Amino acid sequence: MNTIVDILKILIFPGGMFILLAGMMYEWADRKLLAMLQNRIGPRWFQQLADVLKLLAKEEVLPSGVNARLFIGLPIVALAAALTAALYVPIMGIAPAFSFSGDLIVSIYLLSLMTLCLGLAGSNTLDRFSLLGATRTLTQLFSYEAPFMLALLGPAFLAGSWQINEITAYTDGRWLLLTQPLGFIVALIGLMGKLELPPFDAPEAKTEIVAGALTEYSGRGLAIFKLGKGVELVAGLTLVAAFYLGGVGNPLLFLLKTLGLLVIIAGIQALLTRLRIDQTVGLWWRYGTLLVLVQWMGTILWLRFVA
Amino acid sequence: MTTATPLKERFTVPIGPQHPALKEPGHFDFEVEGEVVKSASVRLGYAHRGIEKAVESRNWVQNLYLLERICGICSHIHATAYCLGVEALAGVEVPPRAQAIRTLVAELERIHSHLLWLGVSAHEAGFESLFMYSWRDRETIMDLLEGLTGNRVNYSVNVLGGIKYDLDAEQSEAILQGLQFLEARTHHYLEVVTTDALFLQRTRGIATLTRQQAELMGVLGPTARASNVKRDVRVESPYAGYQQFPLQMVVAEGGDLAARFVVRLNELFESYRLIREILANLPEGELTTRMPRRIIAGETISRVEAPRGELIYFIKSNGSDMPARVKVRTPTIMNMTSVVKLAVGHQLADIPMIVSGIDPCFSCNDRMAVINNQAWDWEQLRQYGIEYYQRQNAE
Numbered sequence: 001m002n003t004i005v006d007i008l009k010i011l012i013f014p015g016g017m018f019i020l021l022a023g024m025m026y027e028w029a030d031r032k033l034l035a036m037l038q039n040r041i042g043p044r045w046f047q048q049l050a051d052v053l054k055l056l057a058k059e060e061v062l063p064s065g066v067n068a069r070l071f072i073g074l075p076i077v078a079l080a081a082a083l084t085a086a087l088y089v090p091i092m093g094i095a096p097a098f099s100f101s102g103d104l105i106v107s108i109y110l111l112s113l114m115t116l117c118l119g120l121a122g123s124n125t126l127d128r129f130s131l132l133g134a135t136r137t138l139t140q141l142f143s144y145e146a147p148f149m150l151a152l153l154g155p156a157f158l159a160g161s162w163q164i165n166e167i168t169a170y171t172d173g174r175w176l177l178l179t180q181p182l183g184f185i186v187a188l189i190g191l192m193g194k195l196e197l198p199p200f201d202a203p204e205a206k207t208e209i210v211a212g213a214l215t216e217y218s219g220r221g222l223a224i225f226k227l228g229k230g231v232e233l234v235a236g237l238t239l240v241a242a243f244y245l246g247g248v249g250n251p252l253l254f255l256l257k258t259l260g261l262l263v264i265i266a267g268i269q270a271l272l273t274r275l276r277i278d279q280t281v282g283l284w285w286r287y288g289t290l291l292v293l294v295q296w297m298g299t300i301l302w303l304r305f306v307a
Numbered sequence: 308m309t310t311a312t313p314l315k316e317r318f319t320v321p322i323g324p325q326h327p328a329l330k331e332p333g334h335f336d337f338e339v340e341g342e343v344v345k346s347a348s349v350r351l352g353y354a355h356r357g358i359e360k361a362v363e364s365r366n367w368v369q370n371l372y373l374l375e376r377i378c379g380i381c382s383h384i385h386a387t388a389y390c391l392g393v394e395a396l397a398g399v400e401v402p403p404r405a406q407a408i409r410t411l412v413a414e415l416e417r418i419h420s421h422l423l424w425l426g427v428s429a430h431e432a433g434f435e436s437l438f439m440y441s442w443r444d445r446e447t448i449m450d451l452l453e454g455l456t457g458n459r460v461n462y463s464v465n466v467l468g469g470i471k472y473d474l475d476a477e478q479s480e481a482i483l484q485g486l487q488f489l490e491a492r493t494h495h496y497l498e499v500v501t502t503d504a505l506f507l508q509r510t511r512g513i514a515t516l517t518r519q520q521a522e523l524m525g526v527l528g529p530t531a532r533a534s535n536v537k538r539d540v541r542v543e544s545p546y547a548g549y550q551q552f553p554l555q556m557v558v559a560e561g562g563d564l565a566a567r568f569v570v571r572l573n574e575l576f577e578s579y580r581l582i583r584e585i586l587a588n589l590p591e592g593e594l595t596t597r598m599p600r601r602i603i604a605g606e607t608i609s610r611v612e613a614p615r616g617e618l619i620y621f622i623k624s625n626g627s628d629m630p631a632r633v634k635v636r637t638p639t640i641m642n643m644t645s646v647v648k649l650a651v652g653h654q655l656a657d658i659p660m661i662v663s664g665i666d667p668c669f670s671c672n673d674r675m676a677v678i679n680n681q682a683w684d685w686e687q688l689r690q691y692g693i694e695y696y697q698r699q700n701a702e
Contacts, residue, residue, distance in 0.1 A: 038439040128320050132342075132655065198433060199505065207328040207431045207659040273506045274433020276656040277342065 009098075014091040015083060022091070023230025024048035026237065026262065030197075033266035048230070052223045060219035065126040074124070075217070075224035078117035082231040085110035089238045090168055093254030099165040104156055107164065108149055111235060114228050115141045115194065118203075121225075122213025133212025136203040136277045140193060143284035144200075148190030150292045154183040154299060155243040164242075172247030182295040184244040186288050191236040192265055193284070195229060199272035200280055237261050317345060320655060324353045328431060328659040331669035335646075335662070339655055347650040349643060354670035359633060366628045367393060367602060368467060377635065378671045379460050380423060383409075383416045384613040386465040389633070391546055392609030392622040393467055397602050403551065403590040405469040410548030411585045412455070412464045413611075414578040415482075418489065419448040420614035421529075421571045424666045425496060428568070431659035432509045437499060444492045447485045454481060469595030479586045486579050493575045500568040510564035514649040514661045517562055526645050527638040528616020530665045533570040534562035540612040547611075552584050564664050571666075601628045613638055615666050639665065640672040 010016055028048045035042025062068055085107040087097045096103075115137060122134025156162050159170035177184045193200040204212035211217075214225060241257040242248050275283065317340045324332035332353035338346045358377055362370050375386040387409055394401055422445040429437035449459045456462035456472050464470050500506060516526065521534035531538045535558050541549045542556045557573045559566040604626040611618050616638030625631040642665035650661055683691070 038436045039443055040439055128318060131318075132320070132339075135341075198435070201433065202656060205433060205656065207433070208656050210327055270436045272434075273429075273503070273509055275505065276509070276654055278654065279508060 006097075010087065014094055014097055015087045019083060019086045019091060019231055019234060020227055021049075023227065023232075023234050024052070026233050026258075027230045029259065030233070030262055030266055030269075033263060034269050037266060037270035048226075052227060055219055055223035055226070058219040060221055061216075063125055063127065063216045066124050066216070070120065070124050072221065074117045074121045075221045075228070078114045079224045079228040079231070081110045081113035081117070082228045082235065086231055086235045088164055089235050090164065090242050090248045091234065091238055093242075093248040093251045095248070096164060099163060102162045104152065104162045104164050104167065107235070107239070108152060111194065111232055112141065112145060114232055118213045118225070121217070121221075122215075125216040127216050129209040129211070129215045130213055132209045133203050133215065136209075137196070137213050139277055140196070140200065140203055140280055143281040144190045144193035144288065147186050147284055147288035147292045148194065150289075150296065151183045151187035151190060152239060152243060154180050154292070154295060157296075157299060158303075164239075168242045168247045170247075171243055172249060175244070175246045177244045180244070180295055180299065182291045182298075184240070186292045186295070187240050187244065188261065188264065189268075189288070191240060192268065193280070194236060195233055197265065198269045199275045201274055202277045202280060205274060234258075322658070329662070329669070330427075331667070333667070333669045335650075335658075337650065337655065337658060342654045342656065344650050344653055344655060344658065347647045349647050351640075351643070351669065352673050355673040356670070359635060362630060362633045364629065367598075367600075367630065370630065370633070371465065371467060372463065374633070374635070375461055375463060375465075378613075378637070378668055380420050380668065381416060381613045381615065381618075381671075382461045383412050383464055384611055384618060385635075386463070387413060387547065388609045388611040388613075388618050388620040389622070390465045390467055391611065392607050392620045393602060394598075395607050395609065396605050396622060396624055397467075397599055399468050399596055399598055401469055402593040402596060403548075404592045405594050407548040407551065407585050407589055408470050408472070408474060408594075409465065410552060411474070411582055412452070412462060413547070414582050414585075415448055415452055415455075416462075417614045418575055418578050419445055419452065420666075421575055422448065422489075424571060424614075424663070425500075425568070428564075428660060428663045431663045432506065434506060437496070437506075440492075441496060444489060447489055451482055451485045454478060466595060468598035469593070471594075473594055474586075474589065479589075482582065482586060486582060490576070490579050493572055493579075497569070497572045500565070500572065507565060509657070509660065510568060511561075513564045513653065513657050514664055515561070515563040516645055516649060520648070521562070521645070524644050524648065525641050526616075526665070527641045528613070528666075529567060529570045529574065530616065530642050530645065532556070532558045533566040535560050538617070540610050540617050544610065546609075548585065551590075552581055552588075554581060564660055567664050601626060602630075615639060615668060616642065637668065637671040639668045643667065643672070 012018060028043060028045055032042040062071060088099065088103040088107045090096050119134045119138040119141065122130040122137060155171055155176050156167050158176070159167040161167055196203050204214065209215070214222060217225065237258045241254065241261055245257045248254060317338055320337045320339050321334065322337065323329050323334040334350040334353065336348045337344045358373060362373060365373060371386055371389060374389045375382045377385045422441050426438040426441040426445070429435070429441065452462055453459050455474070455478055456464055464472055500510070516530070516534045518535050521531050521536045526534070527538065537556055537558060539556045540546070541554045545553065555577055557570055557577055559570045602624040604624050606621070606623040609620040609622065618638060619636040621632070621634040622630055623632040646662055646665060650658055653661060
């Protein structure tokens with residue numbers, strides 16, 4: 001019986017189907033918000049689903065000169081990693097489906113696997129735009145990853161645990177946003193870097209390198225990568241909201257919190273110009289890392305002398 | 308297991324003729340080392356339409372409508388250049404009211420062109436919001452032009468010897484209102500492009516064209532004026548209504564992309580001022596004068612300032628009702644050299660902005676390229692094609 005429940009958890013709710021649909025809805029909300037901020041009409045609510053269905057129905061072109069197994073396998077690995085990561089985070093404010101000690105590190109790693117897959121997918125093809133996109137994707141990974149991880153470890157540090165379950169139990173009712181504002185900023189902006197949203201969209205800057213690492217992808221592969229991005233968006237927003245915005249709890253309230261974060265993200269996307277890749281790296285290592293280290297220093301001093 | 312060929316440190320990034328950065332067909336080859344461009348070359352001619360040749364088999368009036376279609380954005384200025392040339396050849400004096408309205412429409416067109424450029428450049432930089440808002444505001448001008456002439460593009464205002472459309476009080480009131488809105492918006496955009504820190508990171512010090520370089524390469528229009536080269540046909544040799552309504556030349560010091568933004572946006576203010584002045588002091592009188600059907604033999608050069616820079620028409624008549632030769636030199640062809648020159652040493656991410664920085668108009672500048680000086684017949688051309696593609700396949 002337990003096995004069946006576990007399988008249902010993985011396939012239907014909160015993993016599997018639910019998270020895929022949630023990912024599409026969050027992406028739609030992001031696009032719609034951005035469109036409203038930019039004086040456009042924006043997509044209809046089912047646009048993401050329609051895009052994915054259309055892509056799945058299309059032929060997948062296998063470009064010459066690629067390793068076919070890698071080309072087909074990478075999107076699947078990326079989506080699988082994102083979906084697995086989503087099982088350990090409290091989607092919609094509901095306790096995670098699975099939990100073990102140290103699952104925070106595992107989920108952060110699994111979320112990064114998507115970026116690694118993108119980098120590999122880009123360098124697997126001979127296309128020059130893909131290669132440049134892959135280089136930029138991986139460069140960006142190395143710039144935001146450390147600050148992002150440190151920013152998520154801040155609450156873990158306070159809770160004294162690396163288990164998402166226990167951290168959210170600690171943050172429940174405690175708005176760490178107020179005590180660790182720098183960590184919150186770095187975590188949120190780091191999430192934008194991870195998802196390659198503007199202004200961190202140099203790896204897929206369409207006016208420069210067409211679609212970056214995914215230039216050669218079409219049909220199923222592209223659809224799966226898109227789905228993976230959506231899952232990552234949900235998982236990332238959930239983590240940030242659960243850690244910094246007063247933990248989990250009421251699903252409706254939690255939905256509002258994540259949507260609030262989405263509004264901030266959309267606002268940043270609308271306001272800023274795309275950064276060049278060297279500027280992205282400079283920003284993260286010069287300011288992002290510094291900010292999060294200052295945050296850590298403050299937390300350590302506070303724990304040592306005040307608490 | 309993989310069959311991938313080993314990568315060299317340097318490789319060529321082809322941009323165009325089909326590429327999301329360029330909405331028009333041009334081809335650039337950028338040799339990059341990592342992200343840095345080491346050499347650049349350009350190939351034009353994908354949109355060659357043979358207009359100059361077609362002009363020789365149509366009469367003077369028909370040509371007006373053909374030449375207006377050289378450029379979709381600055382259609383009016385092409386027709387103006389042609390009309391001014393033909394009128395000079397025929398020795399016809401155009402009434403002052405017609406000249407003033409020609410100038411008015413030219414300035415409206417400049418506003419529409421510069422706002423379009425602002426949006427395109429912001430888009431190339433990845434600043435989508437500025438793109439969306441500047442194009443929304445550009446609709447104001449499009450609506451005004453439609454109200455004035457019935458067309459959003461290819462307004463067809465000019466006829467030989469005058470203009471077609473008169474301006475009534477209602478229309479001039481609409482223009483004034485539109486300008487008021489646009490002036491406020493332009494102030495805002497000027498503030499954005501000169502103070503937004505992230506945007507300045509992408510424009511300041513990028514593609515700096517020094518004054519010496521600009522003069523050496525003979526760049527034109529706002530691109531030259533951003534490098535402090537005082538070159539503007541409207542001021543140097545006023546044509547049409549610019550004699551009666553003089554213009555202040557707008558220049559900037561920097562020579563980089565930021566300076567080009569400043570120059571183009573400041574030119575908008577100058578255009579607003581000039582349009583208001585024309586509307587306030589519009590001369591009364593006829594709109595057209597009589598034009599002969601055949602133009603007496605002779606040749607002339609007609610220079611006007613298009614939104615992108617100096618536009619030159621060489622017109623030659625042999626006394627018939629068709630021109631013997633019309634040669635068009637659009638400003639983009641002069642500015643293109645600066646792109647290839649300036650791209651070297653910059654990052655690939657800056658390339659779309661450098662290309663769009665000159666406000667290129669590819670199909671305007673495309674003309675016949677002489678590949679080989681000897682004349683070929685069909686059989687030889689076919690043979691050359693077969694050999695060419697055999698060589699390509701062998702590589």
